[in-house]
Amino acid sequence: xxxxxxxxxxxxxxxxxxxxxxxxxxxxxxxxxxxxxxxxxxxxxxxxxxxxxxxxxxxxxxxxxxxxxxxxxxxxxxxxxxxxxxxxxxxxxxxxxxxxxxxxxxxxxxxxxxxxxxxxxxxxxxxxxxxxxxxxxxxxxxxxxxxxxxxxxxxxxxxxxxxxxxxxxxxxxxxxxxxxxxxxxxxxxxxxxxxxxxxxxxxxxxxxxxxxxxxxxxxxxxxxxxxxxxxxxxxxxxxxxxxxxxxxxxxxxxxxxxxxxxxxxxxxxxxxxxxxxxxxxxxxxxxxxxxxxxxxxxxxxxxxxxxxxxxxxxxxxxxxxx
Amino acid sequence: xxxxxxxxxxxxxxxxxxxxxxxxxxxxxxxxxxxxxxxxxxxxxxxxxxxxxxxxxxxxxxxxxxxxxxxxxxxxxxxxxxxxxxxxxxxxxxxxxxxxxxxxxxxxxxxxxxxxxxxxxxxxxxxxxxxxxxxxxxxxxxxxxxxxxxxxxxxxxxxxxxxxxxxxxxxxxxxxxxxxxxxxxxxxxxxxxxxxxxxxxxxxxxxxxxxxxxxxxxxxxxxxxxxxxxxxxxxxxxxxxxxxxxxxxxxxxxxxxxxxxxxxxxxxxxxxxxxxxxxxxxxxxxxxxxxxxxxxxxxxxxxxxxxxxxxxxxxxxx
Ligand SMILES: Nc1ncnc2c1ncn2[C@@H]1O[C@H](COP(=O)(O)OP(=O)(O)O)[C@@H](O)[C@H]1O
Ligand SMILES: [Mg+2]
Numbered sequence: 001x002x003x004x005x006x007x008x009x010x011x012x013x014x015x016x017x018x019x020x021x022x023x024x025x026x027x028x029x030x031x032x033x034x035x036x037x038x039x040x041x042x043x044x045x046x047x048x049x050x051x052x053x054x055x056x057x058x059x060x061x062x063x064x065x066x067x068x069x070x071x072x073x074x075x076x077x078x079x080x081x082x083x084x085x086x087x088x089x090x091x092x093x094x095x096x097x098x099x100x101x102x103x104x105x106x107x108x109x110x111x112x113x114x115x116x117x118x119x120x121x122x123x124x125x126x127x128x129x130x131x132x133x134x135x136x137x138x139x140x141x142x143x144x145x146x147x148x149x150x151x152x153x154x155x156x157x158x159x160x161x162x163x164x165x166x167x168x169x170x171x172x173x174x175x176x177x178x179x180x181x182x183x184x185x186x187x188x189x190x191x192x193x194x195x196x197x198x199x200x201x202x203x204x205x206x207x208x209x210x211x212x213x214x215x216x217x218x219x220x221x222x223x224x225x226x227x228x229x230x231x232x233x234x235x236x237x238x239x240x241x242x243x244x245x246x247x248x249x250x251x252x253x254x255x256x257x258x259x260x261x262x263x264x265x266x267x268x269x270x271x272x273x274x275x276x277x278x279x280x281x282x283x284x285x286x287x288x289x290x291x292x293x294x295x296x297x298x299x300x301x302x303x304x305x306x307x308x309x310x311x312x313x314x315x316x317x318x319x320x321x322x
Numbered sequence: 323x324x325x326x327x328x329x330x331x332x333x334x335x336x337x338x339x340x341x342x343x344x345x346x347x348x349x350x351x352x353x354x355x356x357x358x359x360x361x362x363x364x365x366x367x368x369x370x371x372x373x374x375x376x377x378x379x380x381x382x383x384x385x386x387x388x389x390x391x392x393x394x395x396x397x398x399x400x401x402x403x404x405x406x407x408x409x410x411x412x413x414x415x416x417x418x419x420x421x422x423x424x425x426x427x428x429x430x431x432x433x434x435x436x437x438x439x440x441x442x443x444x445x446x447x448x449x450x451x452x453x454x455x456x457x458x459x460x461x462x463x464x465x466x467x468x469x470x471x472x473x474x475x476x477x478x479x480x481x482x483x484x485x486x487x488x489x490x491x492x493x494x495x496x497x498x499x500x501x502x503x504x505x506x507x508x509x510x511x512x513x514x515x516x517x518x519x520x521x522x523x524x525x526x527x528x529x530x531x532x533x534x535x536x537x538x539x540x541x542x543x544x545x546x547x548x549x550x551x552x553x554x555x556x557x558x559x560x561x562x563x564x565x566x567x568x569x570x571x572x573x574x575x576x577x578x579x580x581x582x583x584x585x586x587x588x589x590x591x592x593x594x595x596x597x598x599x600x601x602x603x604x605x606x607x608x609x610x611x612x613x614x615x616x617x618x619x620x621x622x623x624x625x626x627x628x629x630x631x632x633x634x635x636x637x638x639x640x
Binding site: 236 | 396470
């Protein structure tokens with residue numbers, strides 16, 4: 001039937017004019033008419049606070065000052081100190097020497113291992129939990145939703161203590177079992193992974209849930225009625241829609257995981273070559289009057305996190321930016 | 323190619339959304355599911371499509387038992403009020419979706435998509451994203467997407483409800499003509515009686531989860547089964563203890579056997595018609611009777627507010 005040539009042509013003149021189309025009322029170039037550009041930010045009309053220009057300037061100034069003194073300035077000091085001369089060494093060469101220290105490499109290796117595990121686990125389970133929270137209704141759904149936020153609201157130190165109680169070979173619930181398997185969780189890498197995963201748990205979920213709620217179920221139902229099964233619908237419809245939320249959640253998780261200190265401090269031995277993560281190294285070196293190394297490590301941590309955020313912001317298509 | 327609905331019941335908690343629905347949707351026709359908002363129209367449509375499960379009852383599509391068939395196996399085209407466009411896919415990709423799922427050869431898909439784009443007059447928009455289309459265009463895309471899978475039945479849930487009046491009217495006419503060409507069994511939901519009367523071959527009136535009446539537009543309009551259907555299909559007024567349509571009353575200036583005297587309390591002209599409110603003599607506290615006459619009639623009779631007139635039911639109805 002699709003081949004049937006439809007002779008009665010509708011009068012599409014009005015139907016073809018998009019009332020909400022950005023190009024409707026304004027003059028556009030010929031190319032824009034056929035392939036309109038990606039949706040840009042709203043044109044610079046007087047803002048939502050219309051004519052109140054002084055207020056806008058004051059607000060903007062306040063925000064800049066606030067962010068500068070709270071974030072930009074202190075962090076930039078770390079960067080400056082990283083490359084500041086100490087005695088007769090300093091600058092780039094000294095920095096490279098410091099970060100080539102095997103203890104440094106071990107610490108960053110451990111941090112990245114833990115972070116990658118945490119991010120991987122949280123991406124998979126975060127996706128699952130988000131779908132469960134938004135697409136299904138079941139008793140205890142609100143409770144689960146609140147529970148998911150717990151890791152963000154409990155102090156990481158407390159998380160560390162809880163994990164020790166639960167999973168240490170000496171006193172934990174599974175202690176005897178773990179001992180008999182000769183498998184150590186706490187005071188070893190799995191404990192660090194566990195702690196890091198715990199503290200970064202909500203980030204992926206909190207990015208995905210609002211997007212899932214916003215897209216609703218109609219597209220998924222439409223896909224179903226067109227013959228797609230559950231997996232096809234997820235892969236072709238749901239996943240592309242939440243892709244950037246997932247990526248953003250992963251990056252936030254990564255940044256959070258790289259920076260985790262309190263929980264790791266409790267569940268790790270924290271000594272050089274023995275459970276010393278990058279953040280523990282910063283604390284240890286700082287406490288042992290090796291401030292230069294502490295700043296070098298701190299700088300690398302900041303750099304990694306900022307790089308990840310910047311890369312995602314650049315990659316993210318414009319219409320997905322909020 | 324017909325749809326048979328038998329004994330469908332559906333509750334949402336304590337709320338009865340559908341109660342013992344039995345319907346036969348004739349093959350190849352355009353049937354409207356008409357009723358007030360909240361009456362259960364969408365629920366019934368979604369149950370037919372397999373997007374919702376009934377508590378009891380059965381659905382047969384084209385003679386095939388479909389009650390327990392998942393949506394993706396029913397081969398039903400579904401069009402949503404808010405388009406449900408796949409936002410991240412171009413118009414062509416949207417239309418190709420069902421064909422790609424069915425793993426048709428690439429060349430065949432392209433051929434079908436092209437002819438469908440032509441059918442819905444979106445050829446020059448093939449590479450646009452849905453966000454770059456108007457509402458009417460999006461809905462035509464959704465229709466093409468549903469038609470692409472050569473569905474045994476086409477279900478439309480208030481397909482024009484989100485569009486402005488002019489586009490809605492155009493698409494309505496277009497759907498009618500499209501259906502005359504394509505002849506796929508179509509069931510479309512609307513709460514707009516004018517839309518149903520104008521477009522459909524048959525109308526099913528649904529109210530509060532129950533079927534009130536099934537029939538052709540003429541049958542429903544001329545022989546409504548009850549006051550609800552009468553009232554829902556057009557304006558009504560009470561005349562001598564009976565509900566009648568305002569334009570079925572005749573206005574006389576002289577006393578006529580069977581006619582009742584009254585006074586014109588209000589007169590409103592809307593386009594070519596004049597709406598009168600007549601207070602019948604001796605029933606001042608009852609609501610006035612609404613009468614509609616053409617502008618020409620009103621002029622010929624010289625009707626003005628305050629005049630005494632005589633109202634009678636038009637001869638055909640007595
Ligand atoms: N998923 C649902 N959960 C609870 N109530 C629902 C649900 N879907 C529909 N309803 C209720 O069922 C009734 C019928 O809804 P619907 O079929 O959408 O009516 P219509 O399409 O005729 O406007 C409404 O009162 C609506 O609130
Ligand atoms: Mg509805």
